[in-house]
Amino acid sequence: MFSTLLIPLLFQALLLPLATAAPIGGLIIPKINPAKILCQMPLVEKFLCPAGGLNGLSRATVFGTASGVVDADGAYRYPVKYATSSRWAPSTLVSAWNLPNGSNNVSALPLACPQPDVPSTAYTEDCLSMVLYVPQSLTLNSNAPVLVWLHGGSFVVGSATATGLDGSKLAQATNSIVAVVQYRLGALGFLAPNGNTNLAVKDVVNALEFIKRAAPAFGGSASKVTLAGQSAGATMIRALLSAPSASSLFRSTILQSDPMNFGHLRPATHTALLNKFKELTGCSSQSCQNGLSISSILAAQKTVYDSAPSLDPAAGNAQPIRPVLDGTFITTPLDISSTFPSVSKPLLVTSVSNEATYAIYDIFRDPIPEEYFPDICAATFGEERTTTVISSPFYQPSPGSIVDGEVDARAQLAILGTDYLWKCSGWTFARAWVQHGGNAFVGQYVVGATYPGNEQVPLCTQSDVICHQDDIQIVFGTVSNPTSAQSALITEVQQRYKAFLNNGNPNVAGLPNWAPATTTDVHSIRLGGTGEAPIGACDPTFWGSTVDYDYQYYN
Known part of the structure; x- marks a missing residue:
């Protein structure tokens, strides 16, 4: 019979070949997560995978090793950058586990996305981050549900660290992983001068892709994801319900205080707002747009926001900068103004x-x-x-x-x-x-x-x-x-x-x-x-x- 002292050596020997990425046919195949595979074996889990990971707070994910801290309210907390993007370009899912803000401090929370009325030191344009809250009781075999929270703020303010959004107590009470996600706001997320639409909504799709791949390493189920959000966060979820390509990434939704009087912007309304934004920035070339300061972007954004109803009454007064019914990604208004599609999600x-x-x-x-x-x-x-x-x-x-x-x-x-x-x-x-x-x-x-x-x-x-x-x-x-x-x-x-x-x-x-x-x-x-x-x-x-x-x- 193996001595328990030999198990770590066996574990290490098995990890090395599995953890090496290899080029196949010109493609780089991502690293296999051997810890996840081996930690599903009862004997290995018993001795080497307490709290569902390699050791306590450290987790081996498909993106690399995740490190966290114990939140003040008791759950494990993991801040992470889920995607990267250039200005006014679609975001790209990360390939490695990195902390937000380029930080090496695992206890540091993400800076917000650029927004008005906060110090510039409180935000960064490289802001596509989330915070995961994981109950300490979960193991790799827990198959726990995941609640993904999208913050509100009329699509121009808000963050994953806004007041009250510490997900520790909610995670423990529901025995679920709670992921609080932030996405590009305002003009940077919705008014791309180059015509890219719904960048912020597609940011959330990347967040869901990240969660789908990472959740099992924390004891979560990739097939038991619920989207929840309040106000504009709920409107964002309604946009995702209108996007067939996102449907497989979640199975249920919670819409809190969604101002459903406002439908998705029609292309003509969006164009009216976008043309005003381009007029205010005075930029037509890509190089000029990339060189705009954040303060000038926010100033132009505020003018567009305030004047939106006069540009097109359909924009409304409350959150005129919002998802667009572009016909390719968001394909249905999902309201009673046209044919309502067949649905199944609770x-x-x-x-x-x-x-x-x-x-x-x-x-x-x-x-x-x-x-x-x-x-x-x-x-x-x-x-x-x-x-x-x-x-x-x-x-x-x-x-x-x-x-x-x-x-x-x-x-x-x-x-x-x-x-x-x-x-x-x-x-x-x-x-x-x-x-x-x-x-x-x-x-x-x-x-x-x-x-x-x-x-x-x-x-x-x-x-x-x-x-x-x-x-x-x-x-x-x-x-x-x-x-x-x-x-x-x-x-x-x-x-x-x-x-x-x-x-x-x-x-x-x-x-x-x-x-x-x-x-x-x-x-x-x-x-x-x-x-x-x-x-x-x-x-x-x-x-x-x-x-x-x-x-x-x-x-």
Whole structure:
């Protein structure tokens, strides 16, 4: 019988020939991962592969050895660069495991992608990185699901290290690998002067390719990948659902607070924004474009963003720089403006109860007299649609909208914006998804945690007002000093996510039943409350029919 002291020598002898790449027919064949193969053998795993790797934090991947640290909340954390790119060129999957930022410090987190209103030292153009959070309990045989999180920020701000996105607690609660991914933003990701479209979306495809190849080395399953994202991150996922070539890289999705009122940009709208950007930069040659400073790119980007509705109303006000229905990569609008394709992936669609409150009360700092409500609506909807809105029973003054004895129309506008951009358009999407073959589960957060920055609108700090982004720290379990209601919801959501990641269904024994959506009733549960969210204006005979969504109205 072999002595256990001889096993390391045998292991080393077997590794050397397997780990050498060799040229075959002029091609370089990537290194085989012998550690993965041998660590699947029970005897080898027992003695040489604790915690699923070669030794603790060190993992042998197809890209090379990965080194990590123990996150403050207990999971193993691995920052890594997943792709490289030249300016305004498609990104390329890496061939080796490298830390972000050109760093040798394994504990250093990635710098963000270039964006406005942050110091230049906080970002880098070489920003295609992710952070992996791996439960310490996983072994190479765990076959654990992978949750890939895409951050929001209207496609112009945000990063994998934004507040609340430490995936350690979420990874451990769901017993899954959590990958928080960043992608090129703004003009660098969507307004390439050379005509390359959807560069940022294709960055995420490379991130998914990287995860598919690397996940098994950490105990993850390449076939059990769920995409999750909030706001623009959810819009990004909707773009990937519209791209047939990306379909095999994930099996389910979670869309949180996706402003589904906005469809993918049509080519003509994208061209209008791109032409303005090129005009502002004054560059037509490749050499000139490559020589532009980041500050000049961001300045031109801001002007395009701010002026987008005047360039083409179909761009909208909220996130005008976004994925493009280019017809080759993104091939379907995936909305009710045209034929909806056959679908099969399970999805979760959630919103928060007061999505538009921050925006409305931040723009209008003082109460708005009721007589101004029609004019403000008309500026957004046009006269014909405004007539339908103001005559409906859904947006009349309520007792809660009385301030100093006068009606404050901001309350009506907040409800209107929530319904139009998020809640009702999301419900319409869920109905269409179910009608064409998929399963959908719909929910609305009625408990949340005030996201940093939202306190600028005092109303968003009230416990019964859940503003845009207030679901993020609930999902990740990163709420500081949570209340009992927040703690209960964190536990519930993470249990439901764990079930969904494993089998595409968020129902868990001991929790209230979450009925799947149907073509007539989406059964939107109240997350943090009881029962189902009221339908209100989200009947398909109103939004999407009597009053068109922007993707119908403009396109």
